[in-house]
Amino acid sequence: MKIKEIFSTSLKQKINTVFGSKKDRKEILEELEEILVLSDISIDLVGRILQNLEKKIKTGFEKEDFIAVLKEEIRDIFSAVNIAKEELPGNKNIILLVGVNGSGKTTTAAKLGDYYRNRGKKVLFAAADTFRAAGGSQLVQWGERLGLPVISGDRGADPGSVVYNSLMSFNSKDFDILIIDTAGRVQTKDNLMKELEKLSKIIKKVVPGGAAQVLLVIDATMGQNTLDQARKFKEFSGITGIVLAKIDGTARGGTVVNIVDEMKIPVKFLGTGEKAGDILEFSPDEFIDSLLS
Numbered sequence: 148m149k150i151k152e153i154f155s156t157s158l159k160q161k162i163n164t165v166f167g168s169k170k171d172r173k174e175i176l177e178e179l180e181e182i183l184v185l186s187d188i189s190i191d192l193v194g195r196i197l198q199n200l201e202k203k204i205k206t207g208f209e210k211e212d213f214i215a216v217l218k219e220e221i222r223d224i225f226s227a228v229n230i231a232k233e234e235l236p237g238n239k240n241i242i243l244l245v246g247v248n249g250s251g252k253t254t255t256a257a258k259l260g261d262y263y264r265n266r267g268k269k270v271l272f273a274a275a276d277t278f279r280a281a282g283g284s285q286l287v288q289w290g291e292r293l294g295l296p297v298i299s300g301d302r303g304a305d306p307g308s309v310v311y312n313s314l315m316s317f318n319s320k321d322f323d324i325l326i327i328d329t330a331g332r333v334q335t336k337d338n339l340m341k342e343l344e345k346l347s348k349i350i351k352k353v354v355p356g357g358a359a360q361v362l363l364v365i366d367a368t369m370g371q372n373t374l375d376q377a378r379k380f381k382e383f384s385g386i387t388g389i390v391l392a393k394i395d396g397t398a399r400g401g402t403v404v405n406i407v408d409e410m411k412i413p414v415k416f417l418g419t420g421e422k423a424g425d426i427l428e429f430s431p432d433e434f435i436d437s438l439l440s
């Protein structure tokens with residue numbers, strides 16, 4: 148699946164309809180505001196975009212001008228957080244997946260394992276979700292399906308010990324990437340957030356300078372709640388990137404823009420379905436093109 152196929156109802160088509168008949172500037176702006184809000188761009192961000200638009204386009208109001216300014220605004224939001232296509236930073240890399248319950252962490256872990264394996268990396272999984280009954284076994288099943296090794300623990304076991312064991316294995320064998328799945332948690336549950344800090348500490352201790360990527364997995368289908376999910380994790384400082392899962396369930400691309408604008412953290416991957424291969428590396432240019440072409 149390509150980014151273009153996801154956002155099939157192009158924003159540009161809707162924008163075209165606004166400029167179809169003669170209207171005054173105020174009417175056009177009102178209709179554009181509605182279209183942007185309906186594409187899931189947050190009201191706050193729409194307000195800012197339109198303000199900038201009014202500043203930049205002083206007279207007349209042609210469709211092409213509007214689209215150019217809109218593209219520029221969205222591009223600015225992405226480039227402010229420097230979403231560069233980056234290779235993994237070191238030889239041995241650790242990816243820790245975090246997020247609220249059911250956001251898509253375990254599935255994303257499996258997808259990333261498959262993704263990097265297909266790029267020649269030796270992958271190890273750690274099933275550090277010992278909280279839920281099926282938490283660990285779900286990743287174990289993925290491991291079996293994909294033919295990739297998984298370090299897991301019993302239900303109720305200390306996730307820290309699972310992570311520690313996986314790091315030992317990761318260090319002693321020639322693995323390139325360790326992908327750690329964790330239990331779903333909300334920020335209001337203090338103990339679970341503390342546990343996350345603890346897992347980070349263990350990683351830093353066992354693999355000094357270990358370039359741990361912490362990816363926040365967010366369910367993209369929840370509209371405004373998607374943004375709330377992201378906010379809940381804002382205080383957990385270690386997050387280095389975002390995975391927007393279930394993007395196949397929303398044709399409205401505004402969510403991607405909101406998240407980056409709110410979190411100031413780059414979106415790295417999009418989840419596009421339930422299968423191992425349903426993952427896309429995020430490209431801002433491709434995204435803007437598919438949304439506005």
Ligand SMILES: Nc1nc2c(ncn2[C@@H]2O[C@H](COP(=O)(O)OP(=O)(O)OP(=O)(O)O)[C@@H](O)[C@H]2O)c(=O)[nH]1
Pocket residue numbers: 246247248249250251252253254255276279282329330331332392393394395396417418419420421425
């Ligand atoms: N359509 C679609 N479904 C997805 C995607 N990613 C995950 N899912 C589904 O979402 C549900 C939850 O996914 P999980 O990976 O179990 O989510 P989780 O965050 O590990 O859940 P907890 O461990 O309970 O917190 C499953 O039914 C997945 O198949 C996606 O990109 N697209």
Ligand SMILES: [Mg+2]
Pocket residue numbers: 252253254276282285328329330331
């Ligand atoms: Mg899970």
